[in-house]
Amino acid sequence: MRIIRKIDFIKLLSLVIILAPALMISSCSKDDTLFDELKGTWSVRDFYTTVTATKDFSFLDMNSPQGWSGEVLENNVPVQNCVNKFYDNTSPYIAINKDIILSLGNKRLIYKNSQFDVVFNSEEAINNGNLQVEFNFMYGTNPVNLKINLQAPLKEVKTGNTLTIYGSKESLAGVPLSELRFMSPTEVRGKLTLNNILDNFSGTWSVNLDIISLNIKSTAGQVQYMQNYKFLLTESDLILSTESVYPQDRIFTNIPNENITNVIHHAKYSR
Structure with a gap:
């Protein structure tokens, strides 16, 4: 009986020795394959x-x-090709x-290749979505x-509907990465915005199933930033998503928290 057990143990040990390199090769191959798909520079296209x-x-x-x-109106003539988009x-x-x-923050008008300091009620536009000015x-x-x-x-929003809000500062706070450069199967660099300051960063990345983990530090501010994101890789896009990190605060200035749930911030990147 003891001889049989010893033989079984030897067989098991031999099997582990044989399989271990194969598992390591498989793991490395998987990491390398993902890096091959991600390597290069990804620039943000949309925050939402x-x-x-x-x-x-x-x-x-x-x-x-x-x-x-x-x-x-410009000299009482309608301006052509207007998009009238608000960015915050x-x-x-x-x-x-x-x-x-028209910059609402520093009250500056950019007209063609010139800039002009202007005086107007920017708070009315920022808080109430109403802009009536003449310069x-x-x-x-x-x-x-x-x-x-x-x-x-x-x-108008109905109960149970999914609402997508584009380009808000809340989305940027949720996913503050404006550029990602995957340098190796473990190294990542890029740009991020913290406290309204754009900075370079460097650090490491890893993936477990559909979760990408970033451990990075900003270059100028020396701010350590560690975050997990759910990621989706398509033929043309990389999408990072995370649940709202400030559930106790007012998430959107113009939407009460009690009106919404399942708040998820996204950033879409392309190469």
Whole structure:
């Protein structure tokens, strides 16, 4: 009986010795394959947050992909190719078109290749989604009168519906990584925004099933940042997602917390 047990133990030990290198090779091969799919530079294309409505409500969709409604007149002529999009990732601003951008944070008008300090009630736009301003300035030797009359769209939401909110500062806070560069199966570099400051970072990454773990440090601020994200890799996109990290605070300034649940922040990247 003892001889049989000894033989069985020897067989088991031999099997472990044979399988161990194979398992290590398989693991390394899997890591290398994933790195081959991820290597390179991924730049963020969209920040957005998905929520589920717990009741019927309406809210000002400040970051609507369709932009704000209204009109913009330049010397009493409608401005062409307007998008009228509001952005509040760091300092809030409204992009009228490629030539006209109004910074609400530092009250500055960018007109073509010139900048002008302007005076207006930016809080009305930021807090209430209402922008009614008129500016007069000289562009070279030409006088310009610019009238902007815009309103953020009011969106109706029904109980149980999934709502997607694009480009908000809350989404950026949830996934503050604007660039990812996978350098090796363990090394990652890139750019992140913390406290409205864009900084470079370096560190390590690892993956377990559909969770990617980042352990990184910002270059200038020397801030250690460790976070797990659910990730999805498609043919053209890399999507990182995480549940809201501030469930006790007001998640969105224009939506009460009790109106929403399942708050998940996302960032979509492309190469």
